[in-house]
Amino acid sequence: MKSRAGLKWPKWFGLGNYAILILLFYSIAASQTLQSFSYKWTSVVVHKQYSLDLVLNQAAPKPYAFRLLMPFAINAIIEYTPKRLLDPVLERSRNTLSANIGSEAQGSSDHTVLGYGLTLTSGFFFLLLTQLILRRLAIEALDMNQQKDRLIADIAPILFCLFLSITYRVYGGFIYDYFELLTITAYLFFYFRHWFFLTLVTLALAIFNKETAVFLPLFGIAISYGRYGVVRRDAIFRFINEFLIVFVGFCVIRYTLRNHPGGAVEWHFINNLKFWFSPEPFLSITTPHSQVIPLPKPTNIVIFIPIMFMLFRFYKNMPVALKALIWISTCINLPLFILFAYRDEFRNLSLMFPSLYLAATHTLLQYYKNNDVEK
Secondary structure, eight states: OBOTTOOBOOHHHHHHHHHHHHHHHHHHHHHHHHHHHHHHHHHHHTOTTTOHHHHHTTOSOBTGGGOOHHHHHHHHHHHHSOHHHHHHHHHHHHHHHHHHHGGGGGGOOHHHHHHHHHHHHHHHHHHHHHHHHHHHHHHHHTTOOSGGGHHHHHHHHHHHHHHHTTTOOTTOOOTTHHHHHHHHHHHHHHHHTTOHHHHHHHHHHHHHHOGGGGGHHHHHHHHHHHHHSSOOHHHHHHHHHHHHHHHHHHHHHHHHTTTSSBOSOOOOHHHHHHHHTSSHHHHOEEOSSOTTSOEEOTTSHHHHHHHHHHHHTTGGGSOHHHHHHHHHHHHHHHHHHHHHSOTTOGGGGTTTHHHHHHHHHHHHHHHHHTTOSOO
């Protein structure tokens, strides 16, 4: 790279500046998405059944009580961080909470308000890290090794991040959501890279964050089958090790909280059937950032068909491993969504998010490679 004066800049200088800008745009996208999450999730902070105060004090009913990792981490930060460092967080968190829910915030304790601020702050970093991993995951899973493909790999995580904001519903979102998304994405990336020790570490953290991590070892089997056309012996051995980790964690949590109030799941099947067989989900709108700016929800007929096009336009050309991931995640997550999620609580499709992201990125890649765009 040369300047007008003929000075030759080292290659790393240009790459470093590009990396800084990519990180900046990922940060902006994460910040925008977390702002939308805060705008929606704040109403949960004072919810009677599973408020943030109840969650942090391990007084929320099951199944929310099973999600132990994030409350433990936030409580530990509050307890062991010097007060002088937490005071600015407390002030800004209280201002944010008051701006979103008004007088309802006045009854919140300092501990709850700090938990609110730390949840949003940690969520930002989790989402930023998720974008960075999603970029590498697309390169690995879709074999995007040509330099001209890297622009799509760079931009796709930003689009994914921004899309999340129209999936939130009022009274939606929980303290553990973004770490769950991070662990699912990290597990897939580590598996594609053959970093199997890191898959075990990720699973150990994931199962204490949310019990649906018990299904993640099946994703590894899907990747192995897609790569080799058969589930090899080494993949079966890894599956056994991974499943033992999540199963033991699952059982420990269940046994520890066996006398805790609440049930193992919340059943919403009948109400979901009524909802999904009505016109409501196909006409639904949301206001992710401002009440005066409506946008369609993912199932709104205006964007549902384009979304399906983006996901499956080049399905035949997809890598077999990606097809296997889409099918296994759909077969696991969709029944869970219909049975246990509340109506259009799209955050509960999180097990499908990374594979659908890869499908959409694959479509973008093929779309431009095939010149299937008006010139």
